[in-house]
Amino acid sequence: MESLSPNIFVTDINASVAFYQTLGFELTMSVPEDGTDLVWAMLSHGGVTIMLQTYESLGEDLPQISRTDGGSLLLYIILKDINSYFEQIKDKVTVLKGLEKTFYGATEFSILDNNNYVITFAEHGA
Structure with a gap:
């Protein structure tokens, strides 16, 4: 295995693209182009890398995909210079849990995306 790229199903893909661009992500590919x-x-x-997809686009091929936003998915993203990144985005997003040091030595914070998915950002050894 080489990588993992979550494909997140969303209701309003344009709003979701805009939200992730607020976090510093760049749109690299889309359908339609x-x-x-x-x-x-x-x-x-x-x-x-994160992929976003509408529920309708795979509804017939994979009917098992839940039709509700949010849920039990948590994205865990490791980065460097977590304090600066937190300062850059904290006023633009819903912060669920502010910066804190964990018992396993990471510094983390958690936010809620515009589809009610939880994203935890972490810097290990910070």
């Missing part, structure tokens, strides 16, 4: 009426988008920030 012209950016109108998106059904799928890939965003990247450093070594992290």
Whole structure:
């Protein structure tokens, strides 16, 4: 195995792209390619890639996909200079848990994305 890129199902893909761009992600690929009426988008920030897709685009192929936003998925993103990143985004997002040192030596904070998914950012050994 070489990498993991979550494909997050969302209701409003354009709003979701805008949210992740607020976090510093760049749109790297989309369907359709012209950016109108998106059904799928890939965003990247450093070594992290996230895909966004509408529920409808795979509804018949994979009916097992839940049709609700949020849920039991938590994205755990490791980065460097967590204090600066927290300062950059804290007033633009819903912070669930502020910066804190964990018992396993990481510094972390958690936010809620615009689809009610939880994202925890961490710096190990910070």
